[in-house]
Amino acid sequence: MNKVALSGSLRNDTGTKYAAQLRREKRVPCVLYGGDKTVHFSVDESALNKIIFTPELNGVDLDLDGTRTLALVHQKQFDPLTDRVIHVDFMEVNETKEANAVLSVRLSGQPIGVRKGGTLSHNMRKLRVKGLPSKFPMHLDLNVAELDLNASIQVSDLKFDGLTLLERPNDVVVSVKVPKKVEEAAAAAAPAGGAPAADAKKAEAKPAAKK
Numbered sequence: 001m002n003k004v005a006l007s008g009s010l011r012n013d014t015g016t017k018y019a020a021q022l023r024r025e026k027r028v029p030c031v032l033y034g035g036d037k038t039v040h041f042s043v044d045e046s047a048l049n050k051i052i053f054t055p056e057l058n059g060v061d062l063d064l065d066g067t068r069t070l071a072l073v074h075q076k077q078f079d080p081l082t083d084r085v086i087h088v089d090f091m092e093v094n095e096t097k098e099a100n101a102v103l104s105v106r107l108s109g110q111p112i113g114v115r116k117g118g119t120l121s122h123n124m125r126k127l128r129v130k131g132l133p134s135k136f137p138m139h140l141d142l143n144v145a146e147l148d149l150n151a152s153i154q155v156s157d158l159k160f161d162g163l164t165l166l167e168r169p170n171d172v173v174v175s176v177k178v179p180k181k182v183e184e185a186a187a188a189a190a191p192a193g194g195a196p197a198a199d200a201k202k203a204e205a206k207p208a209a210k211k
Helices: 016-024 045-052 180-205
Strands: 003-010 027-033 039-044 059-064 067-078 085-092 099-108 119-122 126-131 140-143 151-154 172-177
Touching: 003 045, 016 027, 016 085, 027 045, 027 067, 039 045, 045 067, 045 085, 099 119, 099 172
Parallel strands: 003 059, 027 085, 099 140
Antiparallel strands: 003 039, 027 039, 059 067, 067 085, 099 126, 119 172, 151 172
8 A cells, every 4th residue: 555644733622613723724624533542633734635636545654743653534524615625534544454445446448349339437436445454556457448338347347456345246337338329320220221121022022024
């Protein structure tokens, strides 16, 4: 698992008023769960943004006034008007114990079905997994080059070393479908294409006129 360092300052004061003051100072109130006790702290907003605004999973090496802890981002809250991060919950992890994480799915390869005119649908862009933190990649790589028309890849089809997928087995991660307009056009063209052949057979079967 890739690790990113982040420094924070412990805080004793909590509540809406104090949190608003921190945000005015370009700091984000945070909480660390999963250890012996719940820890309240704040971090610099710009430093936190480098961790929050990325699709990659990173372990966070938290330095809270000299105490270092490995954690994962658990939940995050954004201002609905500005999209600024206003609160983050971290979950402490132990590298020798399994933990849960959410990993982005990155596709590679051009599907066979797309080259035939199909449309690629990436239904699940993130997957919940369980495993040892050391087994967590920054993202999940999925090669879709062999995916043909009207074919799909379900959760049950995926295997990643050291990881257990926590999604429903039958959920579709990615698929290639024939565009509806193409299907409709093909259906409409079929009878028209078959009519001349039928007329020709009728003509062959018709007796020749007597002279």
